[in-house]
Amino acid sequence: MQTSPPVPVLTIDGPSGSGKGTISRLVAEQLGWRLLDSGALYRAVGYAAGAAGLDLSDADAVTRCAETTRIQFRAAPNDGETRVIVNGHDATEELRTETAGAAASAIASIPSVRKALVDLQLGFRRPPGLVADGRDMGTVIFPDAPFKVFLTASAAERAKRRYKQLKEKGLSVTLATLQSEIVARDTRDASRAVAPLKPANDAVLVDTTGMGIEDVVAKVLAVVKP
Numbered sequence: 001m002q003t004s005p006p007v008p009v010l011t012i013d014g015p016s017g018s019g020k021g022t023i024s025r026l027v028a029e030q031l032g033w034r035l036l037d038s039g040a041l042y043r044a045v046g047y048a049a050g051a052a053g054l055d056l057s058d059a060d061a062v063t064r065c066a067e068t069t070r071i072q073f074r075a076a077p078n079d080g081e082t083r084v085i086v087n088g089h090d091a092t093e094e095l096r097t098e099t100a101g102a103a104a105s106a107i108a109s110i111p112s113v114r115k116a117l118v119d120l121q122l123g124f125r126r127p128p129g130l131v132a133d134g135r136d137m138g139t140v141i142f143p144d145a146p147f148k149v150f151l152t153a154s155a156a157e158r159a160k161r162r163y164k165q166l167k168e169k170g171l172s173v174t175l176a177t178l179q180s181e182i183v184a185r186d187t188r189d190a191s192r193a194v195a196p197l198k199p200a201n202d203a204v205l206v207d208t209t210g211m212g213i214e215d216v217v218a219k220v221l222a223v224v225k226p
């Protein structure tokens, strides 16, 4: 009996503001592959837990929340930002704040919460291929992925990018606060016991400090099509 080859996956992991979301979207478009924004899942669970008034350190309650929260991605018309629907509510705006990022990072350190989201993430692996953006895509969720990238950039540059991005979206932030929040979040993500932020042994490291978006896209595409 003939078995079909596994669906190819390109994993793009890295710290906050390294460009994962932007590069994943552009590369997925060029390849015609699907996209998994795994950070949005953790943000959605953090948001749902907050909305339900849960204590984010209550592992049992937050795990039940992760198991029961309904998360849908809805393509927006005219190439707009993909909407994230949490328990029927369009939470896209709420999810992009640094408060939502910090809540996501907090609940993401609970092993049973991570476990509750595994099957959902594996379900995104469908033909013709998948670009998966996150922290543990290449190490834990898709360890057999044939293509793996780890994006980095200096903390100062990442904070500047995030500052510009949030300002453009009309959110009120200061650069100094952002940089300390980003460093605190990265430290927590990298030091947790389960699925910490780190490059897979077989990942291609791309330091994007001083690189333009187009150059990073070309470098990442070259990993898939050398």
Ligand SMILES: Nc1ncnc2c1ncn2[C@@H]1O[C@H](COP(=O)(O)OP(=O)(O)O)[C@@H](O)[C@H]1O
Residues within 6 Å of the ligand: 014, 015, 016, 017, 018, 019, 020, 021, 022, 023, 161, 162, 164, 165, 208, 211, 212, 213, 216
């Ligand atoms: N190489 C780059 N050069 C300059 N700006 C970038 C680069 N990559 C991403 N950006 C910008 O930085 C911001 C954060 O990028 P994003 O993709 O959201 O990062 P991440 O998903 O890793 O947190 C966005 O506004 C994006 O347009």
Ligand SMILES: Nc1ccn([C@H]2C[C@H](O)[C@@H](COP(=O)(O)OP(=O)(O)O)O2)c(=O)n1
Residues within 6 Å of the ligand: 014, 015, 016, 017, 018, 020, 021, 038, 039, 040, 042, 043, 101, 104, 105, 108, 109, 133, 134, 135, 136, 137, 185, 189
């Ligand atoms: N695969 C993933 C993705 C995100 N997380 C956690 C840790 C991150 O700080 C938060 C938010 O992730 P997200 O990718 O949306 O954040 P950034 O856009 O990189 O700032 O979720 C995770 O633990 N594992």
